[in-house]
Amino acid sequence: xxRDFYWILLDLALILFATKSLGIxxxxxxxxxVVGALLAGILLGPSVLNIVGGSNTLKTFAEVGVIMIMFTAxxxxxxxxxxxxxxxxxxxxxxxxxxxxxxxxxxACLFNGGFHVPRxxxxxxxxxxxxxxxTSVSITVATLKELGKLNGKAGTAIITAAILDDIxxxxxxxxxxxxxxxxxxxxxxxxxxxxFFIFAIGVGLVVNFIFKHLEKRYPHNRRMPIYSLVIxxxxxxxxxxxxxxxxxxxxxxxxxxxxxxxSHKYIEHRVDIGAYLIFxxxxxxxxxxxxxxxxxxxxxxxxxxxxxxxxxVGKFIGCGAGALMFxxxxxxxxFVGIGMMPRAEVLLITVQxxxxxxFIDADFMPYALGLxxxxxxxxxxxxxxxxxxxxxxxxx
Amino acid sequence: xxRDFYWILLDLALILFATKSLGIxxxxxxxxxVVGALLAGILLGPSVLNIVGGSNTLKTFAEVGVIMIMFTAxxxxxxxxxxxxxxxxxxxxxxxxxxxxxxxxxxACLFNGGFHVPRxxxxxxxxxxxxxxxTSVSITVATLKELGKLNGKAGTAIITAAILDDIxxxxxxxxxxxxxxxxxxxxxxxxxxxxFFIFAIGVGLVVNFIFKHLEKRYPHNRRMPIYSLVIxxxxxxxxxxxxxxxxxxxxxxxxxxxxxxxSHKYIEHRVDIGAYLIFxxxxxxxxxxxxxxxxxxxxxxxxxxxxxxxxxVGKFIGCGAGALMFxxxxxxxxFVGIGMMPRAEVLLITVQxxxxxxFIDADFMPYALGLxxxxxxxxxxxxxxxxxxxxxxxxx
Numbered sequence: 001x002x003r004d005f006y007w008i009l010l011d012l013a014l015i016l017f018a019t020k021s022l023g024i025x026x027x028x029x030x031x032x033x034v035v036g037a038l039l040a041g042i043l044l045g046p047s048v049l050n051i052v053g054g055s056n057t058l059k060t061f062a063e064v065g066v067i068m069i070m071f072t073a074x075x076x077x078x079x080x081x082x083x084x085x086x087x088x089x090x091x092x093x094x095x096x097x098x099x100x101x102x103x104x105x106x107x108a109c110l111f112n113g114g115f116h117v118p119r120x121x122x123x124x125x126x127x128x129x130x131x132x133x134x135t136s137v138s139i140t141v142a143t144l145k146e147l148g149k150l151n152g153k154a155g156t157a158i159i160t161a162a163i164l165d166d167i168x169x170x171x172x173x174x175x176x177x178x179x180x181x182x183x184x185x186x187x188x189x190x191x192x193x194x195x196f197f198i199f200a201i202g203v204g205l206v207v208n209f210i211f212k213h214l215e216k217r218y219p220h221n222r223r224m225p226i227y228s229l230v231i232x233x234x235x236x237x238x239x240x241x242x243x244x245x246x247x248x249x250x251x252x253x254x255x256x257x258x259x260x261x262x263s264h265k266y267i268e269h270r271v272d273i274g275a276y277l278i279f280x281x282x283x284x285x286x287x288x289x290x291x292x293x294x295x296x297x298x299x300x301x302x303x304x305x306x307x308x309x310x311x312x313v314g315k316f317i318g319c320g321a322g323a324l325m326f327x328x329x330x331x332x333x334x335f336v337g338i339g340m341m342p343r344a345e346v347l348l349i350t351v352q353x354x355x356x357x358x359f360i361d362a363d364f365m366p367y368a369l370g371l372x373x374x375x376x377x378x379x380x381x382x383x384x385x386x387x388x389x390x391x392x393x394x395x396x
Numbered sequence: 397x398x399r400d401f402y403w404i405l406l407d408l409a410l411i412l413f414a415t416k417s418l419g420i421x422x423x424x425x426x427x428x429x430v431v432g433a434l435l436a437g438i439l440l441g442p443s444v445l446n447i448v449g450g451s452n453t454l455k456t457f458a459e460v461g462v463i464m465i466m467f468t469a470x471x472x473x474x475x476x477x478x479x480x481x482x483x484x485x486x487x488x489x490x491x492x493x494x495x496x497x498x499x500x501x502x503x504a505c506l507f508n509g510g511f512h513v514p515r516x517x518x519x520x521x522x523x524x525x526x527x528x529x530x531t532s533v534s535i536t537v538a539t540l541k542e543l544g545k546l547n548g549k550a551g552t553a554i555i556t557a558a559i560l561d562d563i564x565x566x567x568x569x570x571x572x573x574x575x576x577x578x579x580x581x582x583x584x585x586x587x588x589x590x591x592f593f594i595f596a597i598g599v600g601l602v603v604n605f606i607f608k609h610l611e612k613r614y615p616h617n618r619r620m621p622i623y624s625l626v627i628x629x630x631x632x633x634x635x636x637x638x639x640x641x642x643x644x645x646x647x648x649x650x651x652x653x654x655x656x657x658x659s660h661k662y663i664e665h666r667v668d669i670g671a672y673l674i675f676x677x678x679x680x681x682x683x684x685x686x687x688x689x690x691x692x693x694x695x696x697x698x699x700x701x702x703x704x705x706x707x708x709v710g711k712f713i714g715c716g717a718g719a720l721m722f723x724x725x726x727x728x729x730x731f732v733g734i735g736m737m738p739r740a741e742v743l744l745i746t747v748q749x750x751x752x753x754x755f756i757d758a759d760f761m762p763y764a765l766g767l768x769x770x771x772x773x774x775x776x777x778x779x780x781x782x783x784x785x786x787x788x789x790x791x792x
Contacts, residue, residue: 005459006636006643012460013629020622060453063401064408064674225673226416233409240402247402273666274673277621278460 011052012278018044019281031376032139032344034284038369041288054290062286065279066349067251068271071232073346074255075268077163085160092157092322093164096340097133099321100314101172105129107310111303119182127176127359131351131368132311133169136344137162143380144339147387153328154335161319161340170252173350174245177357181244189244196243197253200235204257207231215263225270228258232271248349287352291365304367311371312378315340334386341382342375407448408674414440415677428535428740428772430680434765437684450686458682461675462745463647464667467628469742470651471664473559477552485553488718489560492736493529495717496710497568501525503706507699519572523755526572527747527764528707529565532740533558539776540735543783549724550731557715557736566648569746570641573753577640585640592639593649596631600653603627611659621666624654628667644745683748687761700763707767708774711736730782738771 022036022043044052052058108125109115117125137158144150144158171193178189215224232254239250258264320337328336351368354360418432418439440448448454504521505511513521533554540546540554567589574585611620628650635646654660716733724732747764750756 005456006633008456009463009629009633009636009643013626013633016622016629017626020619020626024619057453057456060401060404060456064404067405222672223416223420226412226677229673230409230413230416233405233412237402237405237409240405247405270669270673273669276618277625277666277670281622 008055008057011055011058012282014044014052015040015282015285016278019285030380031373032136034344034348035369035373035376037281037284038288038348041285042291043288044285045289045291047288047291052285052289054286058282058286058289061279062283065275065281065283066248066352067232067236068275069280069283069345069349070248070251071229071255072268072272072275073166074252075259075264075271077167077256077259079256079260081160082163088322088326089157089160090164091325092319092336093161093168095322096161096315096319097165097168099318100132100311101129103129103310103314104132104307107303107306111299111306123176123179124359127173127354128307130169130172130176131347131354131360132307132314133172134166134343134346134350135162135315135340136342136346137339138344139342139376139379140339140383143383144335147383149335149387152332154323154332154339157323157336158339161336166252166346167256169346169350170246170249173353174239174249176359177246177353178244180357184244192243193245196239196245196250199238199243200253200257207257208260211258211261215261224263225267228267229271231258246353248353284348287348287365291362295363297363300361300363300367304364304370308367308371308374311343312341312375331386331389335383338379338382338386342379343372344376347372404451404453407451407454408678410440410448411436411678411681412674415681426773426776427769428532430740430744431765431769431772433677433680434684434744437681438687439684440681441685441687443684443687448681448685450682454678454682454685457675458679461671461677461679462644462748463628463632464671465676465679465741465745466644466647467625467651468664468668468671469562470648471655471660471667473563473652473655475652475656477556478559484718484722485556486560487721488553488715488732489557489564491718492557492711492715493561493564495714496528496707497525499525499706499710500528500703503699503702507695507702515578519575520755523569523572523750524703526565526568527743527750527756528703528710529568530562530739530742530746531558531711531736532738532742533735534740535738535772535775536735536779539779540731543779545731545783548728550719550728550735553719553732554735557732562648562742563652565742565746566642566645569749570635570645572755573642573749574640576753580640588639589641592635592641592646595634595639596649596653603653604656607654607657611657620659621663624663625667627654642749644749680744683744683761687758691759693759696757696759696763700760700766704763704767704770707739708737708771727782731779734775734778734782738775739768740772743768
């Protein structure tokens with residue numbers, strides 16, 4: 001153990017250096033930094049240099065990183081904005097969830113033995129649908145800001161939908177993970193999921209009451225982020241161990257519960273610093289480290305490619321159609337559809353969760369990475385193309 | 397492993413909650429928060445509630461916490477201030493190191509078989525002297541600020557001496573740890589220690605050159621703290637594995653190397669947030685968790701008490717005498733002597749390091765805690781007493 005520990009210091013140094021350096025490089029190429037972090041993991045791991053192995057310690061750091069990322073994702077939820085979002089945003093979100101999820105599910109069925117398969121295969125197919133739901137719109141937001149369209153109709157719809165689809169996706173994911181145990185029936189899982197949300201709301205109300213009192217006295221005090229992390233870890237633990245649904249759902253909901261606080265930006269910022277200083281880089285690198293990208297399988301290849309395409313097309317059609325239904329003009333509808341295409345952290349986290357729960361084969365990870373890269377590269381280009389095009393006259 | 401991980405989430409929640417809450421309580425009582433964190437560990441560990449055990453994962457988190465604390469301690473070094481400190485501060489520091497170290501060593505010899513003992517016992521006795529060297533003057537600084545004396549002669553001397561005694565203490569500690577291997581002779585250890593410092597200065601110059609270029613372009617950018625941590629982990633690894641001296645020395649020196657940067661405050665702040673959000677609380681709690689405070693031994697009791705008293709008296713006499721030699725008036729000399737008495741994080745880290753290297757028996761930890769508590773409580777009281785007293789007429 002002692003000797004082990006010192007070598008972990010070297011692992012940490014190598015991972016932090018490689019993830020940050022490749023992250024910066026990818027950012028220059030217009031890609032999310034997370035792509036660089038994944039490539040760093042592939043580079044350091046057994047696929048290429050083989051100088052960092054997947055130890056249990058790194059695994060624990062990675063898992064804590066996932067919990068913290070999901071927590072900050074939850075904290076970004078603006079409940080007020082969702083309340084005021086109205087019916088249009090809701091329909092855009094639901095269509096943007098249902099269509100890619102359905103397309104993913106059907107594709108998975110077609111590639112994996114059709115629609116009459118055992119329960120585990122069915123759950124796996126459903127899981128493939130679920131991973132396509134969660135967007136990561138930071139690239140969209142940056143591009144819309146650049147184009148001066150962020151505060152328009154499309155921008156508001158995108159931000160609301162991006163938050164809501166995380167929540168819906170996580171509910172479905174929790175349900176599927178809850179169903180993993182073969183002795184458990186759907187009703188029981190549904191009750192567990194519901195019970196967790198009742199627990200979360202109940203505890204959340206009490207915590208909010210106490211925290212609002214605390215933050216009035218100590219608005220920008222170290223204790224606020226630390227106590228928030230306590231809630232995060234506690235919710236993640238309870239979601240997984242007590243209610244049998246995913247720990248990431250617990251962490252996300254803990255973030256949602258605390259997102260209404262006045263000092264939520266401060267808390268989120270602090271936790272974000274803590275997460276991205278050590279834990280999150282280790283998580284993204286560990287994906288690359290733990291996946292040996294050598295095996296190639298034609299079936300997986302075409303399945304993966306189809307999911308990459310449908311992941312983007314599904315969001316475009318679902319969200320775009322939803323926008324058109326509510327009389328968005330063509331340009332705004334295209335903005336919404338394209339803007340919802342990018343995937344990043346949450347996709348990778350849900351895929352990794354699927355692999356560790358044996359719903360998804362580890363071979364699929366490169367295609368998940370492909371969806372992140374392609375959707376991140378295409379989105380800003382397409383947004384700019386549609387911004388220039390003369391579309392308005394068609395509709396107005 | 398999977399199941400283990402989820403329970404670590406509960407451990408983290410309990411540790412963060414208890415360390416922070418008791419830390420706040422201790423602060424109200426005028427004690428350092430670290431005392432609360434230790435008490436939290438005792439409370440959660442096998443001594444009282446027995447709900448958190450010392451797992452390997454927690455141990456790794458704790459060790460990373462130590463590395464990060466030592467790194468930020470090193471970053472607080474102001475090389476310019478040390479250069480301009482002058483001969484007086486140097487003498488005050490050296491006397492403030494030599495006297496408590498000598499008193500600790502002699503006491504350890506007297507309690508542990510006299511002066512003619514085997515090499516290991518001699519190293520252990522020397523180690524007891526070394527743990528008394530490093531001060532932690534945050535309580536002094538706060539009190540002097542309150543009294544409006546921080547920028548006076550005494551304040552400046554204290555801040556310089558507090559930095560220098562860390563460095564001297566760590567050099568001695570590195571030497572003792574280097575000597576641990578019975579086949580190694582003192583000359584070899586001395587060479588290793590020197591080689592490490594040559595390595596640190598050499599790499600440090602290159603790193604400083606690159607980093608100063610980087611910080612000019614990206615002054616307040618996330619990459620700076622991350623790359624700094626890379627250097628920290630790398631130095632800690634090399635110090636331990638390549639040069640056979642302590643990892644904490646490597647981390648501290650990495651901090652010193654980077655302390656001259658313009659953005660050092662920003663980097664230190666970021667690393668500090670990362671450390672105190674999760675890692676450092678786990679370290680302090682783990683001290684309490686891993687020590688069952690049940691055994692009582694009369695010899696250890698009197699030895700511990702003597703070291704507590706001599707730890708304070710030694711600093712008071714050493715630094716006070718040094719100050720008097722350079723014509724500080726009585727009040728200022730008393731300020732310097734009292735101001736250098738408090739111990740906190742670095743004492744606990746060096747004691748823990750001594751326990752894991754078998755120089756120090758785990759039974760000693762409560763007395764280390766005692767020295768932290770008593771010196772922290774006494775210092776502000778004594779400073780205020782000496783501030784009120786009419787001492788000046790005696791000397792001017």
